[in-house]
Amino acid sequence: EAAVTQSPRNKVAVTGGKVTLSCNQTNNHNNMYWYRQDTGHGLRLIHYSYGAGSTEKGDIPDGYKASRPSQENFSLILELATPSQTSVYFCASGDRQLNTEVFFGKGTRLTVV
């Protein structure tokens, strides 16, 4: 079964601090994604990647960086966290060749105080 694991599941960070959200997938998928979910906005794409070493900007990349050091791992980095980045973050993976659906992790709830 397709598996996407996010860590941590919950995080409280201080304004101005650095935050790293991690994602691991065991699906051997090419594509990986980071979304944030906010009430009234649904899911918005922050960054995505189509393979190890690649990262692409999504629709709302400002304030975020991404890193894809391997096929399995995709991280989202907030260098200087702000309260506006308080949200639930979802990682997902998908197989570009088959153009099938994406598989989601269970989410990380980030609170920036």
Added chain:
Amino acid sequence: AQSVTQPDARVTVSEGASLQLRCKYSYFGTPYLFWYVQYPRQGLQLLLKYYPGDPVVQGVNGFEAEFSKSNSSFHLRKASVHWSDWAVYFCAVSPAGGYKVVFGSGTRLLVSP
């Protein structure tokens, strides 16, 4: 650019009644379309997917959706709603062979007894 509109932020249905959740997409060409469901504090799970072919697609738990190119729509239906269907439903679009999956803002389904 592709986009998805879910015009109803919230829908309330009596248990046992039929359901339709609306989705309109904007995409030049024939897209791949998806419906996902999100239960409380969970990631998104796939309900059903449309690839070019039969316009009516069947999903899990009695859900189905109908693709209409003329109306640019992909509405979700269920004949008889169960209390366990209480969740948020997302429509999504992806171009064939593309990387980017775009989600609508979601429709929260409430089931009344």
